[in-house]
Amino acid sequence: MNEDFNGEIELDVRDSTPDWAPYALKTAREGAPNVLVVLYDDTGLAAWSPYGGRISMPTMDRLAQGGLTYTQWHTTALCSPTRSTFLTGRNHHVNRCATIMEATDGFPGAAGRIPDECATISHLLQDNGYSTFWVGKDHNVPEEDNAPGGNRSMWPLQLGFDRFYGFLGGETNNWYPDLVEDNRFIEQPYSPEEGYHLSKDLADQALGMLRNQQASNPSKPWYLWFCPGANHAPHHAPEEYIAKYAGAFDDGYEAYREWVLARMIERGIMPEGTELTPLNPLPEDVANEADFVRPWDELNDDEKRLFARFAEVYAGFSEYTDAQVGRIVDYLEETGQLDNTLIFYCADNGASGEGSPNGSVNENKFFNGYPDDLAENLAMLDELGSPDTYNHYPTGWAAAFSAPFQMFKRYSQFAGGTSDPMVIHWPRGFEAKGEIRHQYHHSTDIVATMLDVIGLEMPETYRGVQQHPLNGVSMRYSFDAAPDGPTEKTVQYYAMLGTRGIWKDGWKASAIHAPISGKGNFEQDAWELYHVAEDRSESKDLAAEMPEKLQELIDAWFAEAEANFVLPLDDRTPVELVNIQRPQVEPVRDRYVYYPGAVAVPESVAVNVRSRSYKIIADVILDEDAQGVMFAHGSRFGGHALFVKEGRLNYVYNFLGIPPEQTFTSEPLTPGPHALGVEFVREGAGQYGESMGTAKLYVDDQVVVEGPMKAQIGKFTLCGDGLCVGFDSADTVSRQYTNPFPFTGGKILAVTVDVSGESYLDLELEAAAMLSRE
Numbered sequence: 001m002n003e004d005f006n007g008e009i010e011l012d013v014r015d016s017t018p019d020w021a022p023y024a025l026k027t028a029r030e031g032a033p034n035v036l037v038v039l040y041d042d043t044g045l046a047a048w049s050p051y052g053g054r055i056s057m058p059t060m061d062r063l064a065q066g067g068l069t070y071t072q073w074h075t076t077a078l079c080s081p082t083r084s085t086f087l088t089g090r091n092h093h094v095n096r097c098a099t100i101m102e103a104t105d106g107f108p109g110a111a112g113r114i115p116d117e118c119a120t121i122s123h124l125l126q127d128n129g130y131s132t133f134w135v136g137k138d139h140n141v142p143e144e145d146n147a148p149g150g151n152r153s154m155w156p157l158q159l160g161f162d163r164f165y166g167f168l169g170g171e172t173n174n175w176y177p178d179l180v181e182d183n184r185f186i187e188q189p190y191s192p193e194e195g196y197h198l199s200k201d202l203a204d205q206a207l208g209m210l211r212n213q214q215a216s217n218p219s220k221p222w223y224l225w226f227c228p229g230a231n232h233a234p235h236h237a238p239e240e241y242i243a244k245y246a247g248a249f250d251d252g253y254e255a256y257r258e259w260v261l262a263r264m265i266e267r268g269i270m271p272e273g274t275e276l277t278p279l280n281p282l283p284e285d286v287a288n289e290a291d292f293v294r295p296w297d298e299l300n301d302d303e304k305r306l307f308a309r310f311a312e313v314y315a316g317f318s319e320y321t322d323a324q325v326g327r328i329v330d331y332l333e334e335t336g337q338l339d340n341t342l343i344f345y346c347a348d349n350g351a352s353g354e355g356s357p358n359g360s361v362n363e364n365k366f367f368n369g370y371p372d373d374l375a376e377n378l379a380m381l382d383e384l385g386s387p388d389t390y391n392h393y394p395t396g397w398a399a400a401f402s403a404p405f406q407m408f409k410r411y412s413q414f415a416g417g418t419s420d421p422m423v424i425h426w427p428r429g430f431e432a433k434g435e436i437r438h439q440y441h442h443s444t445d446i447v448a449t450m451l452d453v454i455g456l457e458m459p460e461t462y463r464g465v466q467q468h469p470l471n472g473v474s475m476r477y478s479f480d481a482a483p484d485g486p487t488e489k490t491v492q493y494y495a496m497l498g499t500r501g502i503w504k505d506g507w508k509a510s511a512i513h514a515p516i517s518g519k520g521n522f523e524q525d526a527w528e529l530y531h532v533a534e535d536r537s538e539s540k541d542l543a544a545e546m547p548e549k550l551q552e553l554i555d556a557w558f559a560e561a562e563a564n565f566v567l568p569l570d571d572r573t574p575v576e577l578v579n580i581q582r583p584q585v586e587p588v589r590d591r592y593v594y595y596p597g598a599v600a601v602p603e604s605v606a607v608n609v610r611s612r613s614y615k616i617i618a619d620v621i622l623d624e625d626a627q628g629v630m631f632a633h634g635s636r637f638g639g640h641a642l643f644v645k646e647g648r649l650n651y652v653y654n655f656l657g658i659p660p661e662q663t664f665t666s667e668p669l670t671p672g673p674h675a676l677g678v679e680f681v682r683e684g685a686g687q688y689g690e691s692m693g694t695a696k697l698y699v700d701d702q703v704v705v706e707g708p709m710k711a712q713i714g715k716f717t718l719c720g721d722g723l724c725v726g727f728d729s730a731d732t733v734s735r736q737y738t739n740p741f742p743f744t745g746g747k748i749l750a751v752t753v754d755v756s757g758e759s760y761l762d763l764e765l766e767a768a769a770m771l772s773r774e
Contacts, residue, residue, distance in 0.1 A: 028129035028221050029455050033426065034341040035223045038325055039086065041079055041137065041232035042409060043347035044402030045419050047318070052263030054248055054256065055315040059326035060345050060423055065434045067425030068479065071269050072440045075349050077410055077417035077496045079170060080139045082348040082443050087140065087159065088118040089447025089458065089470040093565045099497055100170055101143055102718060103577035109565035112142045113154060119462040121447045122160030125223050128456060131213045135206045136166040136227030143604035144584050148185055150605065151585060157183055165205040166227065169719020173635070174198040174229050174236035175387040176730040178720025185599050187729065192387055197238060198229050203324035207331055214335065226328065230321035233354060233363040233392035235314045237385050242316035249311035252296035252304065253400035254279065261404045268436050270404065275539045277406040279399050288514035293396045294357050303374065306381055310359045310393035313385035342453055343425040344446060350408045350417045351401035355392035362637045362657045363392040368714035369575045370656055370688050387731070390637040390657065404537040412494035413501030413510035415538055429453065430479035437478050439487040440503065444472035452476045493560035498571025502557040506533030509553035518573045527554055575689065575714050579610065590756035596748045600722030600729040603715055606633065607753040611691055611713045615760045616642055617677035619749040624671050628743035631751045633723040634716030635731035642678060644669065645737060651678040651697050652734040655710055661734055664697040666704045675700050679760040680709060689713050701761055725751050
């Protein structure tokens with residue numbers, strides 16, 4: 001162990017010579033740049049101002065004017081997979097991230113845990129003298145690990161980041177987010193009434209990390225991965241930013257596509273002669289009806305007003321978040337760091353079609369297979385973007401913001417799902433300013449670019465594990481290349497949720513299949529062929545004219561699929577994917593007992609009451625003034641709660657936020673020990689699969705209220721608003737109280753949730769025994 005020690009060791013330290021070299025940490029090379037990656041969500045190429053879009057992005061415009069704008073930079077078509085490529089530089093199936101963490105299916109390419117063969121860029125930079133920070137969205141933590149007691153191996157700090165502040169899941173409420181700081185869950189620092197918004201908080205935290213690092217180690221370069229919740233649903237923004245876009249989208253999404261394509265051609269983003277693709281390009285027998293776009297001229301005036309407002313809110317959300325990024329860029333300039341900071345400003349997939357043809361005031365309906373209702377949406381028109389909605393625009397805007405291409409997010413075979421904005425800014429690294437680059441690139445190329453710029457290589461062996469080679473190609477060659485110079489990348493496959501395609505040397509083959517459609521029969525998929533080098537919008541199918549070329553690309557796709565663990569293909573519906581039974585470190589059981597004093601339990605590891613009968617019983621001792629939440633899970637957009645208010649027991653089941661709340665209320669309670677609870681007996685399924693049944697409210701062993709109730713079959717939320725005992729975290733389940741509405745005026749001994757089918761009265765006897773011991 002001392003073979004590298006070159007000092008001298010004698011009996012007396014005063015006669016000995018030290019040698020610090022074997023124990024010194026590695027430092028970055030002189031002049032190594034800082035790296036800032038700004039990764040938005042759900043943004044097509046045609047949304048933002050640098051590309052000719054109608055959404056003003058002053059910070060991105062500033063960076064584009066001082067840097068490079070890429071027109072053929074691509075992603076995987078979905079967030080978790082793309083983010084995994086940013087972490088490792090390998091293809092998403094190699095990272096075992098075929099799809100989002102909520103849809104992993106237990107096959108090698110879709111197991112959801114990045115293997116040791118794929119070392120992260122953060123680990124390499126951390127090992128080589130960089131400070132490493134991750135702020136914002138994660139979505140690469142397996143669902144069962146997204147918990148206070150969960151395994152931490154896939155959390156940011158264990159992947160090589162010094163600090164983390166943000167949320168672990170795929171989305172979160174921007175007014176009431178689900179927050180993690182480093183390795184622990186925390187509550188948000190202040191409320192929306194006090195000016196809170198997640199985008200602002202994330203910028204505050206990022207600035208704090210950078211300032212602290214500069215105060216102590218100003219010579220040390222840093223890597224900051226800044227991942228705001230924008231532009232993923234829910235689309236939330238301060239009203240003053242939404243108001244800036246009043247009337248901006250009144251012409252509709254079809255007119256927007258025509259307008260923006262002309263602007264893209266004028267700016268050189270698209271070549272002359274580029275044609276628009278159809279709004280609904282897939283044949284009826286292939287298409288997923290949830291992704292259908294309603295023609296604008298078939299909408300009535302109220303619908304047009306509503307649909308335009310959805311877009312205004314999205315635009316305000318995007319620009320407000322860009323302003324927060326601007327605060328970081330301003331700080332870098334003020335402190336003299338901007339010139340030697342390599343900035344990537346980009347998005348992780350095309351615009352999102354999860355809003356259905358009619359838009360939604362609660363995006364979680366999409367994941368519950370429940371249709372949106374225009375009347376409900378119209379009633380909330382003036383509340384869009386506020387804490388009262390969990391809104392998402394209709395599919396027409398997804399198609400518009402992904403123009404001129406076919407379709408949008410999830411459709412990996414089309415550029416509408418994969419072609420995304422990318423601006424690179426690095427004054428010290430290249431002389432070009434305000435120029436465009438047309439080379440074909442992919443999200444796997446970012447790690448290779450960073451390593452190239454910093455002067456590092458991906459080791460063949462890392463921490464004793466043989467490494468999978470990088471799949472990416474460094475983009476550095478393009479920094480000083482001609483705008484239309486040759487592309488050094490030669491091939492990139494695509495596969496997502498049953499869709500698939502491949503780009504190779506300027507040609508593209510696309511299998512015509514809708515994602516999450518549940519239709520299967522992949523061997524019957526028709527394939528189309530596009531010469532992307534000449535047909536940027538992928539509007540001219542050459543398959544019939546060039547069958548040999550098409551077969552060459554199909555064969556290449558299967559070769560890439562074999563090399564990258566792509567098969568089997570999986571196009572199951574959202575409800576099917578979300579409800580896959582995945583292995584849990586904590587065994588699934590019939591009875592869960594929860595105690596007060598713990599943080600919210602994420603839905604991924606909480607008791608699952610979906611599509612089943614259940615019983616909830618709270619063992620409590622009440623004082624005369626007792627009130628507050630005994631049990632709550634979810635939010636006003638889907639959830640249920642058992643609470644005492646004004647001396648009465650209440651159970652509320654908020655079905656997907658659709659008013660009115662389903663409420664069951666007792667007569668006034670007496671002080672003393674009680675078993676208070678509810679039983680739901682599922683009696684069948686409704687029109688859209690929702691559970692229909694009867695709820696009974698119990699005070700001790702007596703049914704005090706009963707009546708019909710319907711319950712969700714999908715999750716209450718994809719992230720946040722977990723199961724709470726003694727309070728309601730984040731957004732409240734019921735509008736009858738404000739958070740956290742803690743339980744006071746008595747004592748909660750325990751809350752039991754049972755899904756075994758056992759009699760409620762048998763549970764009540766156990767509760768009575770517990771109360772007698774107390």
